[in-house]
Amino acid sequence: MSSHLNLGVIRRILGLLLAVFSLSMLAPVAVSLYYRDGQAELFIEAFLIILVVGMLMWFPARKRHGELRLRDGFLVVALFWCVIGLAGAVPFALADDPKMTVSQAVFESVSGFTTTGATVLTGLDALPRSILYYRQQIQGLGGIGIVVLAVALLPLLGIGGMQMLKAETPGPMKDAKLTPRITGTAKALWGVYLVITLAGVLAYWLAGMSLFDAVSHSFTAVSTGGYSTHDESIGYFGSTAVELVTIVLMVLGGASFSLHFLAWRYRHVGDYWRDEEFRAYVAILLSTTLITTIVLMLTGAYADPAEAVRSALFHAVSVQTSTGFTTENFALWPGVLPTLLIFTSFVGGCAGSTGGGMKVIRWLLVTKQGSREVSRLIHPSAEVVVKLGGRPIDSRVIEAVWGFFAIYLIVFTLLMLALMGTGVDQITAFAAIATCMNNLGPGLGEVATNFQSMNPAGEWLCTLAMLLGRLEIFPLLVLVSPGFWRG
């Protein structure tokens, strides 16, 4: 069996990808013409540049039609996000309003595609409409990409134990070859994604948003991205209805899209409650809300319990699903709350969702494994099998989950130290890396509302953190391991 990387096929795919992606520049052109904000030329330029680069990559490799194998999968996943991240930066780099450095442009673009939602921009309300639309669109596209990545690719590649999900994916998932598997899943899930997004647009519009805002925020709520067209994020609207719609969309975005597909296909709403991960996901959300409400009330930050619950629920959901919308600056909340919330972003959304973090299912497994270790101390000879949803989990999967957990934390620590090395203080560094790696968005300290004050080296580190988190570390780690490039 040849283990050479199929570089030709990979080049062809990436070239095609860029060419297709260039078309997404046309929608902002339309928006620009509609609002007459003078940015149409900018996006046409970007369209042409990306199209040409894509063609140049695709053309020499256009006849290469081999099959992609496992090893290629890692490279494709890693390159896909890096290449798209760079391509998406082109309009930002070319733009005059806002004026951005290259590192800022890449940061903003990658923050979009990884649906992180951390922004280097301020004064959003005054920016050209097409630029604002473009940011929202990036997150919408990123969300779709992530769903396919999370439901089809990562389980197949066996990232961090995700192969345990293989048996559960819908559609033509029994196919072992990579390409049909991806396209089959993609088609199944894009339908679901589109339906939820459209429902979101409608709901926002009925709740009182303008059509522009409704489309914009639906894009970034379902993708759990968190970009907004306003500096004050969802707080701008000051509307309970808007907040409720947002909460629903975020919860949906942070749940498994396989589950959504199954529920939709077979009309079984009960499927949600039967899923162990979903139950844990909801339980954690509610616990965080409860603790937050109690602390808010006890410290006197809120006098009215209803208001406390409203804000606690919104932010608990927003942070854990790694969306990052805010109705107020939670970094200013009393004492333990900001840190507690940032900690919950490490839990993240469900596997197969657009959410970030380590994913609920891994935490579930780690907890079960942990309690098994404790009982093993007392009953060393007992054979205890770890089960999920009633099915036993293979020890290989368990080891992979452990490995993921440990490496995630170590990478976090190293990035945080590196960021401190560029001169950033401890709290900001901790929050910046956490929020980027978990694809959350807002942080604490200097990065509580935006990353404008981040130094250039720091911006690159945070961009790296975003990619590592979104790709679940290993695809990038594999690329730098010597064994990968050898035969």
Next chain:
Amino acid sequence: MSFAAIQRILGLLLMVFSLTMLPPVGVSYLYRDGSHGAFLTAFLVLLAIGTLVWYPARRDRRDLRLRDAFMVVALFWVVLGTAGALPLVISPKPVVSVTDAIFESISGLTTTGATVLTGLEQLPRSILYYRQQMQWLGGMGIVILAVALLPMLGVGGMSLYKAETPGPVKDSKLTPRVTQTAQMLWVVYLTITVACAGGYFLAGMDWFDAIGHAFSTVSIGGFSHYDASLGHYDNPAIEAVAILFMLIGATNFALHFTAWRSGRFGAYFSDPECVAFLKFMATISLITVAYLLIDGDYEDTLELAMDGTFQAISVGTTSGFTTSHYHHWPGALPVLLIFASFVGGCAGSTAGGMKVIRALLLMKQGRREVFRLVHPNAMMPIRIGGRAVPARVVDAVWGFFAVYVGSFAVLLLLLMVAGLDQVSAFSAIAATLNNLGPGLGEVAQNYASLNAFEKWVCVLAMLLGRLEIFTLLILLTATYWQK
């Protein structure tokens, strides 16, 4: 659960522990510092309580079972740690609350080295001596625990690996195993301590300071007679002695025993954990010195190198001595060193942290996971020193790591609930969980400014760290108390 056996042992421990109140009495008479009353009182009280506890159960000669061992270990540190607070509470100087006294005592017995006392130079000599002695005893206790007991209990994966490394005990029954270990190792421990004291004396300390600091160096404790710790001397020779004996203290004592017995130095270099430990210490020192060269404000390069190396090793081994105020060093350096303390020293040593062997195993396991992604069908056992590590051990190490980090996060949040800022909370828990001592922010010099609740959280952290989390946690599970 044989309560009687546990009771008997606990009573005996208290009685023996009461005897340790007597040397401070001697010191008190020698220096005429007026605290002899406190120690005599403590001696009598503890002897009486110990006897009362032991007497009803004195005939129970059953061997301890595995389950009982957890209880005994936990009780040793909790009960003796609390008992050790007695002289501090009774003594007219220093004036401390009960919380403070217990904090200081447990910080001593767990060889953490975090202190709530200030103005150490003005305290009675016997009190200063007593603190150092607590750490020395705690160090001896942890060595016996780590070499004899923890492998049998299988805590955090230490079972099968350690049972196979050359060491003093082959007996598998609990009580003879512990007593044999104690007999073999106390000679090694004592010899090293004497050598350290000699080293300090030759380097310029007076004999009182030399003995006191030898106590807290070999036990990787970090208590000192001075607020400024070893920085008080500003003497590179003393720092060099400290570096040597911190490294020795943080090495597996079973290894010391084997090397001594067989007379071969090579034993150290054929132990994978010891080699990894030394490499890690060298790396941390190098990074520290390099960072200081680029970004620090030292005038003398030699002083910079000495300070950097000393501080790196002090924090890395979880001793906690300070020469300069390392928390004022540039940028990421103090935080980097605190993270290094999570690795800590070797298993079977007096050091804290998660232990080098676990870090080694975690690294190999991590690398294997990356390898497995590309070669899903490859069979790859984890090997240390050429021998394959059983899957059960690998699992246990993972579990330990997760619980350690989880405990850290929960304790950190608890401190912040009490009102402490994030930087202080982070370093306070890190420094107590890893049995390091000094932290950053509000706990850089001492823990005096914390409120009572915060101090108790730190006490809990010290105990959890010393007992490797599971030993304490297991007492809270339902499974433990079932038949």
